Amino acid sequence: xxxxxxxxxxxxxxxxxxxxxxxxxxxxxxxxxxxxxxxxxxxxxxxxxxxxxxxxxxxxxxxxxxxxxxxxxxxxxxxxxxxxxxxxxxxxxxxxxxxxxxxxxxxxxxxxxxxxxxxxxxxxxxxxxxxxxxxxxxxxxxxxxxxxxxxxxxxxxxxxxxxxxxxxxxxxxxxxxxxxxxxxxxxxxxxxxxxxxxxxxxxxxxxxxxxxxxxxxxxxxxxxxxxxxxxxxxxxxxxxxxxxxxxxxxxxxxxxxxxxxxxxxxxxxxxxxxxxxxxxxxxxxxxxxxxxxxxxxxxxxxxxxxxxxxxxxxxxxxxxxxxxxxxxxxxxxxxxxxxxxxxxxxxxxxxxxxxxxx
Amino acid sequence: xxxxxxxxxxxxxxxxxxxxxxxxxxxxxxxxxxxxxxxxxxxxxxxxxxxxxxxxxxxxxxxxxxxxxxxxxxxxxxxxxxxxxxxxx
Numbered sequence: 149x150x151x152x153x154x155x156x157x158x159x160x161x162x163x164x165x166x167x168x169x170x171x172x173x174x175x176x177x178x179x180x181x182x183x184x185x186x187x188x189x190x191x192x193x194x195x196x197x198x199x200x201x202x203x204x205x206x207x208x209x210x211x212x213x214x215x216x217x218x219x220x221x222x223x224x225x226x227x228x229x230x231x232x233x234x235x236x237x238x239x240x241x242x243x244x245x246x247x248x249x250x251x252x253x254x255x256x257x258x259x260x261x262x263x264x265x266x267x268x269x270x271x272x273x274x275x276x277x278x279x280x281x282x283x284x285x286x287x288x289x290x291x292x293x294x295x296x297x298x299x300x301x302x303x304x305x306x307x308x309x310x311x312x313x314x315x316x317x318x319x320x321x322x323x324x325x326x327x328x329x330x331x332x333x334x335x336x337x338x339x340x341x342x343x344x345x346x347x348x349x350x351x352x353x354x355x356x357x358x359x360x361x362x363x364x365x366x367x368x369x370x371x372x373x374x375x376x377x378x379x380x381x382x383x384x385x386x387x388x389x390x391x392x393x394x395x396x397x398x399x400x401x402x403x404x405x406x407x408x409x410x411x412x413x414x415x416x417x418x419x420x421x422x423x424x425x426x427x428x429x430x431x432x433x434x435x436x437x438x439x440x441x442x443x444x445x446x447x448x449x450x451x452x453x454x455x456x457x458x459x460x461x462x463x464x465x466x467x468x469x470x471x472x473x474x475x476x477x478x479x480x481x482x483x484x485x486x487x488x489x490x491x492x493x494x495x496x497x498x499x500x501x502x503x504x505x506x
Numbered sequence: 507x508x509x510x511x512x513x514x515x516x517x518x519x520x521x522x523x524x525x526x527x528x529x530x531x532x533x534x535x536x537x538x539x540x541x542x543x544x545x546x547x548x549x550x551x552x553x554x555x556x557x558x559x560x561x562x563x564x565x566x567x568x569x570x571x572x573x574x575x576x577x578x579x580x581x582x583x584x585x586x587x588x589x590x591x592x593x594x595x
Contacts, residue, residue, distance in 0.1 A: 276579050283526050284579065287572030294568050414523070 151499045167349055184338055189331045198330040202403045204443050205334075205341045206395050211423040211435035212348055213391025218421070219430035220352060221384035222364030223273050227285035228420045230292035231389045232396025233412030234262040237302045239397035240311040244304060251316040251324055252336060255397045262393020263386040265292070270385030274378060277367070289414050296409045310408040313401050324401045333402045340398065344391065349432055351387065360384050361430075392420075426477060428487025437488040441480075446473055527575030533585030542586060547571045 151172050158164045168174045188201060214228050239258035243251060269288035273281055296302060303311050315325030322328045323336050351357050359380045362370035371377055400407040419442065427438020449469050453460050460468075484491045498505070528547050532539025551570040559566045578585065 272576060272580060276583055280530065280579055280583065283530055283572060284576050286523060286526065287569060287576045290569035290572050294566065298562070 151496070153500075165353075167353065181342070184342075185335070189334060194330045197334045198403075200444055200447055202330070202334055202337050203399075204439055205337050206399050206403055207420065207423060207439040207443055208436045209341050209344060209398070210392050210395035210420050211427065211439050212345060212432060213388045213395060214420050214424045215427075215429065215432070215435050216348065216352070216360070216391065217384050217388035218424055219428075219434075220357065220364060221360040221381065221388075223270075223381065223384065224278070224282050225285040225388070226282055226414065226417045226421065227269060227288040227292070228392050229412045229414060229416030230289045231262050231266055231392035232399060232416070233292060233296055233409070234265050234389075235259055235393025235396035236400040236407060236412070237296060237311065238262065238393070239401060240313070241302065241304075243314055243316065243401075247314070247316075250318055251401065252318060252340070255340070255394060255401060258397045259390040259394040262396070263390040266385045266389025266392075267382050270382055270389075273381050273385065286414070289417055293409055293413060296412070308408070310406055311400065312406045313404075324405075326405060337398055337402050340394065344394065345432060348387075348391070352432070356380075356383060364430075422477070426480060426487060428489030431487065431489035433492065434487050434489030437492070441476075441488065442473075445476075449473070524571055527571040530575045530585055531578055533587040533589070535589050536585070536587035539585060539587035547574065550574060 151170075153170045153172075156169075156171055158169070163169070168177060188197065192201065210228060210232060213231075214225060217223050217225050235258045238261035239255055242249070242254045242258060246254070265288075269285065272284040276284065297309060303309060306312075313324050315322060315327065317323060318336075321332050323332050352360075359370070359375045360383075362373065362375050363377060363380045363384075367377060370380070396412065400411070404411065423438035423442045424435065425438070426441055427436070428434025446469050449472055450465055453465060480488065480491075484494075524547070528543040529540060530543075531546055532541070532543030551567045554570050555567045
């Protein structure tokens with residue numbers, strides 16, 4: 149009843165092309181941003197911020213990256229974990245080579261290294277497509293995992309083979325390293341994710357995004373209509389790997405604090421792919437919903453028996469957790485194969501016509 | 507069988523992924539291709555590991571199969587025995 153666009157007239161082209169054309173949507177986005185920037189740091193405790201919100205935001209960014217490649221351009225990729233690793237390792241190298249440079253700048257710059265590697269492994273996509281591309285991105289995954297172990301220069305020749313995040317501060321506030329507060333790290337992660345989501349939304353709604361979607365829908369027809377597959381596909385790989393790389397650098401620097409190769413293995417790629425498929429292919433909102441479903445829901449289920457006063461062992465709780473999440477994934481994919489984002493869109497449409505749906 | 511060789515764990519799923527390069531090498535529509543492809547990949551990665559792995563720092567088994575499949579996809583997308591892929595619009 150309150151969600152109506154009746155009476156909201158558009159008088160210029162800018163208003164017609166707006167990303168959120170409906171006033172209520174703009175108000176909702178504003179409210180979410182206020183909650184995320186003000187309410188959560190103010191009221192949330194360290195556990196909530198550190199093990200729910202920070203990983204949720206980082207995985208959302210990685211899922212946006214994969215969604216650009218798989219959802220918008222139609223190129224299936226199983227190499228996201230490795231591209232996140234490229235971002236993390238290059239950020240580590242940059243942070244140790246240039247200790248005086250602002251760490252946020254380095255995190256963003258490490259995305260460019262990841263983008264370069266992504267373009268190299270995206271080259272086969274010009275010749276092959278669909279299922280075959282899975283194998284080439286798996287090649288990227290396993291080759292890069294091997295490189296992270298074998299090229300000892302990447303982790304500064306230390307014996308453990310792990311990268312340890314050095315302590316860095318920005319404007320007097322410590323944001324990386326062991327003594328950084330969760331709140332500071334959360335605000336940095338949130339700012340980067342908000343800005344990069346906004347950029348992604350603008351790219352997708354612009355000329356480049358349209359060419360990606362044309363390639364996805366029918367690549368030969370898109371080529372006939374003047375979209376160059378070389379630029380469209382490689383730019384999708386570059387942007388996608390850039391997002392994955394920044395997410396990986398944030399994962400190590402602002403969440404885990406230390407990482408080794410196992411943090412970026414093929415299971416990690418599958419995790420991000422599940423988020424994208426479950427949340428909705430070709431939807432930025434879906435990336436967030438999928439990340440929330442895969443990451444936040446298990447934590448809530450794990451905490452639920454304690455709230456209800458049930459006493460079950462940790463192992464049993466973990467198994468029940470796997471079962472519930474598995475059943476829910478299958479259930480949602482049967483009910484709505486287009487993902488949670490489509491469910492949300494249907495709900496919005498119902499809300500618009502409620503209470504007189506005819 | 508792989509489980510009997512090393513041990514049974516969740517890491518076994520990596521073996522299932524390795525079936526993909528075997529299929530691509532042999533060709534998707536060919537049963538003998540799968541057998542030959544499996545033999546080529548299996549022998550190939552062990553021989554490569556033993557003879558040339560040392561030059562690259564070891565552990566090349568992990569990605570050899572995929573890179574071989576990648577090279578095959580670039581030059582012979584239908585694999586060794588597969589039917590020619592015809593594109594329709």
